[in-house]
Amino acid sequence: MITRRDFLKYTGGLAAWTALSMGFPRLSFASLPTDNRFILVILRGALDGLAAVPAYGDRDYASMRGSLAFHPPGGEDSALDLNGFFGLHPSLEPLMPLYRAKQLAVVHAVASPYRERSHFDAQNLLENGTTHPGGAAGWLNNALVELNANGSSAIAINQQIPLVLQGKLGVASYSPKGPKWHEDSDYMRKMKALYGQDSLLSGSFGEGVRAQEIAMASLPADDQMAGGKAKGADQLYGAAQAAAMFLARDDGPRVAVLEASGWDTHAGQGTSHGALANRLADLGLGLAALPQQMGKAWDKTVVVVVTEFGRTVHINGTNGTDHGTGSAAFVMGGGVRGGRVLGQWPGLSANALYQGRDLMPTTDMRSIFRTVLYSHLHASEASLNNGIFPDSESVPNLPDLLA
Amino acid sequence: MIDESIYVAGTRFGLGLKPEEAARIGGSPQNWLMQQIRSPQTSTAFVTLPSSARNMQYLLKTRKEIKQQDAGAGDKKDMQKMLRQDLKGAFIDELRAKVALAMTTDTPFYERLVDFWSNHFTVSIKKGQVAGLAGSYEREAIRPHVTGKFADMLLAVAHHPAMLVYLDNAQSIGPDSIAGERRGKGLNENLAREIMELHTLGVDGGYSQTDVTTFAKVITGWSVAPLDSDNAGGFEFAQRRHEPGEQRILGRSYPQAGEEQGIAVLRDLARHPATAHHIATKLARHFIADSPPGDAVAKLEQVFLDTGGDLPALYDTLTGIPQAWDVRANTKIKSGYDLVISAARASGCNDDRFVDYALKSLKFLGAVPFEVNSPAGMPDIAQDIAGPEAMIQRVEWAQMAAIKFEPTQKASNIVAFTIGPIISTATRNALLGAHNDREATAILFGSPEFQRR
Numbered sequence: 001m002i003t004r005r006d007f008l009k010y011t012g013g014l015a016a017w018t019a020l021s022m023g024f025p026r027l028s029f030a031s032l033p034t035d036n037r038f039i040l041v042i043l044r045g046a047l048d049g050l051a052a053v054p055a056y057g058d059r060d061y062a063s064m065r066g067s068l069a070f071h072p073p074g075g076e077d078s079a080l081d082l083n084g085f086f087g088l089h090p091s092l093e094p095l096m097p098l099y100r101a102k103q104l105a106v107v108h109a110v111a112s113p114y115r116e117r118s119h120f121d122a123q124n125l126l127e128n129g130t131t132h133p134g135g136a137a138g139w140l141n142n143a144l145v146e147l148n149a150n151g152s153s154a155i156a157i158n159q160q161i162p163l164v165l166q167g168k169l170g171v172a173s174y175s176p177k178g179p180k181w182h183e184d185s186d187y188m189r190k191m192k193a194l195y196g197q198d199s200l201l202s203g204s205f206g207e208g209v210r211a212q213e214i215a216m217a218s219l220p221a222d223d224q225m226a227g228g229k230a231k232g233a234d235q236l237y238g239a240a241q242a243a244a245m246f247l248a249r250d251d252g253p254r255v256a257v258l259e260a261s262g263w264d265t266h267a268g269q270g271t272s273h274g275a276l277a278n279r280l281a282d283l284g285l286g287l288a289a290l291p292q293q294m295g296k297a298w299d300k301t302v303v304v305v306v307t308e309f310g311r312t313v314h315i316n317g318t319n320g321t322d323h324g325t326g327s328a329a330f331v332m333g334g335g336v337r338g339g340r341v342l343g344q345w346p347g348l349s350a351n352a353l354y355q356g357r358d359l360m361p362t363t364d365m366r367s368i369f370r371t372v373l374y375s376h377l378h379a380s381e382a383s384l385n386n387g388i389f390p391d392s393e394s395v396p397n398l399p400d401l402l403a
Numbered sequence: 404m405i406d407e408s409i410y411v412a413g414t415r416f417g418l419g420l421k422p423e424e425a426a427r428i429g430g431s432p433q434n435w436l437m438q439q440i441r442s443p444q445t446s447t448a449f450v451t452l453p454s455s456a457r458n459m460q461y462l463l464k465t466r467k468e469i470k471q472q473d474a475g476a477g478d479k480k481d482m483q484k485m486l487r488q489d490l491k492g493a494f495i496d497e498l499r500a501k502v503a504l505a506m507t508t509d510t511p512f513y514e515r516l517v518d519f520w521s522n523h524f525t526v527s528i529k530k531g532q533v534a535g536l537a538g539s540y541e542r543e544a545i546r547p548h549v550t551g552k553f554a555d556m557l558l559a560v561a562h563h564p565a566m567l568v569y570l571d572n573a574q575s576i577g578p579d580s581i582a583g584e585r586r587g588k589g590l591n592e593n594l595a596r597e598i599m600e601l602h603t604l605g606v607d608g609g610y611s612q613t614d615v616t617t618f619a620k621v622i623t624g625w626s627v628a629p630l631d632s633d634n635a636g637g638f639e640f641a642q643r644r645h646e647p648g649e650q651r652i653l654g655r656s657y658p659q660a661g662e663e664q665g666i667a668v669l670r671d672l673a674r675h676p677a678t679a680h681h682i683a684t685k686l687a688r689h690f691i692a693d694s695p696p697g698d699a700v701a702k703l704e705q706v707f708l709d710t711g712g713d714l715p716a717l718y719d720t721l722t723g724i725p726q727a728w729d730v731r732a733n734t735k736i737k738s739g740y741d742l743v744i745s746a747a748r749a750s751g752c753n754d755d756r757f758v759d760y761a762l763k764s765l766k767f768l769g770a771v772p773f774e775v776n777s778p779a780g781m782p783d784i785a786q787d788i789a790g791p792e793a794m795i796q797r798v799e800w801a802q803m804a805a806i807k808f809e810p811t812q813k814a815s816n817i818v819a820f821t822i823g824p825i826i827s828t829a830t831r832n833a834l835l836g837a838h839n840d841r842e843a844t845a846i847l848f849g850s851p852e853f854q855r856r
Binding site: 120124133134136158159160161163170172173174175186187188190191193194195197198200201204205207208209211212266267268316 | 476477480529530593596597734736769776777778779785786787789790791792793794795796798802827829830833836838842845846849850851854855
C-alpha cells in the first residue's frame with residue numbers, strides 16, 4: 001500500500017532515479033500508454049455546491065436557503081435550467097452549450113471520506129487518496145507511477161506542484177503568472193547557454209525555458225481566435241488556457257492540474273452577483289473555452305472539477321455559508337456522457353441533512369477519480385485498490401459516466 | 404581564489420561566504436565550524452520579540468472578544484480579519500529578525516542547523532493560528548537545543564503550543580477521560596503520528612497503527628493553557644482530557660500517570676535505534692548528498708546511539724566525514740532560502756532595507772520559512788527544489804537581486820570567494836563578456852554554480 005510512508009522512502013531514492021534518467025522532466029517526450037487527456041481542477045476553499053448547482057426543484061430549497069436561494073428558471077435572479085429539478089448558477093452560463101451537447105455532467109452530493117471541516121486536512125485527504133489527512137504523496141502521482149508514465153506526462157499549472165501531483169515521479173510545472181519571460185534579453189540568452197552546459201540543471205532549466213516558449217508562442221494566437229479575453233475571465237481562465245496549450249500538443253503532457261482558491265464564502269456570498277458569482281464566471285469561461293483550445297484532442301479529454309467539501313445548507317449570520325460536507329463536482333469532456341446530474345439526491349429536509357446542517361453526501365469523490373483513472377487512463381483495478389486509493393475496494397466506479 | 408575546503412565550509416556547511424569571511428576561517432575550516440557550535444551567535448532583535456505565550460494570549464483574548472461581541476457578523480468578520488493580519492504581522496517581525504541574522508551572522512553553520520531542525524520539526528503558518536507562533540517557536544523550542552541533546556529538543560517541541568495547535572493535539576481528548584466520557588468526543592492522532600513518522604522513528608521505524616493510536620492516548624491532555632490560568636498561552640497538562648491507564652507502545656509498558664507517561668514515551672523514542680538511523684539519514688542527506696552514502700549514515704547513527712543523541716558530538720562527526728567535503732562527487736542544490744541568503748551575504752548586506760528585499764524574494768521564490776504544505780516541511784532534494792518553473796524564477800530573480808542587494812564588491816571579487824573553486828569555463832567566459840558589473844553579478848547569482856551548495 002503506497003502511503004506517505006512510501007513517499008518518504010522514495011524521496012531518499014529519487015536522486016538515484018533522477019541520475020539514471022538524466023535529470024528532470026522532459027516535456028518533449030510524454031509517456032503514457034494512452035492518447036487520452038485528463039485535467040483535474042481543484043477548487044480550494046470549499047465551493048458551495050448548492051449555489052453552483054441549485055436544487056431549485058427541491059421543495060425545501062427555498063426555505064432552507066433563504067436569501068441565498070435562486071428563483072426557478074425564467075425570472076430575475078434565477079437559476080439556469082438543467083433538468084427541471086436542478087439548475088445552474090447564472091455565472092456558469094458559458095457551460096450551458098456543453099451541457100446541452102451532453103458533454104458536461106454534474107455529480108451532486110459528493111464528498112471525500114473526510115468528515116471534519118478543516119480546509120487544510122480536507123484538501124490533503126482529497127489529494128492523497130487515502131481516508132485520513134497527513135499524506136505526503138498524491139493519488140494522481142501514484143497513478144502515473146503505476147501507469148509507468150514519465151515526469152513529462154503531467155504538468156501543474158502553478159508555481160509549486162500541488163500535493164495530488166507530488167510523489168515518486170517528478171512532474172513539470174508552469175505558471176502563467178510567473179515572471180515575464182524575457183526571451184530575447186541578452187541576459188537570458190547567456191543564461192540559456194550556461195545552463196545548456198550544466199550536467200545537473202540543464203534538464204530542468206531547459207524544460208522551464210521550453211514551457212515558457214510554448215506559452216509565448218501559443219497565447220497570442222489564442223487571444224486572436226477567442227476575440228480577446230472575455231469579461232469575467234481571470235486566474236482560472238488563464239490557467240485553463242495554459243493547460244490546453246500544453247495538452248493540445250501531440251508531444252506534450254497528458255495530465256494537467258489546475259487550482260484556484262477563494263471559494264470560502266463565509267460572508268456576503270451573494271447570488272447572481274458577488275464574490276462567488278465572480279469566481280464562478282472565471283471558472284465557467286475557463287472551462288467553456290477548453291473544447292476550442294484543445295482542438296482535436298477534446299474528444300479524448302476528461303476534465304474533473306472538485307472541491308474539498310461543501311457548505312452549510314442554511315445561510316449564516318453574515319449572509320454566507322460555513323463549512324459543510326456534500327458538494328457538487330463537474331465532469332466534462334468529449335467522451336463524457338453528459339447532459340445529466342448524477343448521484344443520489346438526499347433531499348434538503350431537516351432530517352436529510354448531515355449533522356443537521358450540511359448536504360448529505362451520497363457519492364464518494366473517489367468514485368469519480370477511480371472511474372476516470374480506470375476507464376480513461378487505463379489504470380488497473382488492482383492498482384486502484386492498493387496503491388492509488390488504499391482501502392477503496394468498496395468504493396464503486398461510476399459505470400456510465402464515460403462513453 | 405579561496406581553497407575548496409573553505410568553499411565547502413562556507414557554502415555547504417554555512418550560508419554562503421561574506422566578503423572577508425574566508426580570511427577569518429583560516430587554515431582549519433572544520434575548527435571554524437565546531438567553534439560556532441561552542442559559541443553560537445544570537446540576535447539582539449530576539450529579546451524584543453514577544454513570546455509565543457504572549458501571542459497565544461492575544462489570540463485567545465481576541466477570539467473571546469469577537470465571540471462575545473454583540474456586533475453584527477460583518478463586523479465580526481472584520482475583527483477576525485484584523486486578528487489574522489496581526490498574527491501575520493507578528494510572523495513577519497519574527498521573519499525579519501531571523502533573516503537579518505542569517506544575512507550577517509558569523510556563526511552560519513549554527514544558523515543552518517537551526518534551519519535544519521526547524522524544518523525537521525516543522526510547523527506551518529498555512530494553519531491560521533500558527534502564524535503568530537512559528538517564529539517564537541523556533542526561538543523557544545529549537546534554538547536552545549541545537550547544541551544540546553536531541554531528546555531535549557523533542558520534549559521542548561512536543562510541549563510547545565505551536566506544535567500542539569498545528570497538529571491538533573490541543574483538542575485531543577481521551578475517550579475514557581473525564582472530558583471524553585462526557586462529550587463522547589475523541590482522540591486526534593495527528594501529532595502522535597507525526598512524532599513517530601517524521602520526528603523520531605521514521606517511516607520504517609517498525610511501529611504499527613496501534614502504536615500510533617496508543618501514543619495519541621498517552622499525549623491526550625497535552626494542550627494550551629487557557630486565559631484564566633497561571634501559564635496562559637503556554638503548555639498545560641489537562642488531566643481531565645488525559646486517557647487514564649497503563650499503555651503499551653512498541654512492546655514497552657508505560658504505567659506512569661499524567662504528563663510523565665508522555666515524557667517517558669518521548670524519551671524512549673528519542674533514543675530508539677530507528678530514530679538514530681532516521682536522524683543520521685536526514686543529516687547526511689542535508690550535508691552530503693541527496694542520496695546519502697551508507698557508510699556516512701552508519702557513522703552518524705553510531706555516534707547518535709553511543710552518545711544518547713548528543714548533537715555537538717554528531718556535528719563533530721558530520722564535519723569530519725570526507726564525502727561532505729567532496730563537492731564534485733556529492734552535489735547539493737541550494738534551497739530557495741539558501742539562494743537568497745547566500746546572495747545577500749555575498750553582497751555584504753547588513754541593513755534593514757536588504758531584509759525587506761530578502762523577504763520579497765523569499766515570497767517570490769516560494770521559499771518563506773514555515774510556509775509549507777505539510778508537516779514534512781521543505782524538501783531537501785534537487786528534484787523538489789529545482790523544478791522547471793523554479794529554475795526560471797531563480798534566473799529571473801538573479802537580475803533583480805544583483806541590483807537590490809547593492810553588492811559592496813565587484814562581481815569578479817565576489818566570484819573569488821563564492822563559486823571560484825567550482826566555476827566552469829562557460830561561466831567564466833560569460834562573466835568576462837558581461838556588458839557591465841551589474842550584469843556580471845546577475846550572471847553570477849543566476850549561474851548553475853551559484854545554485855550549488
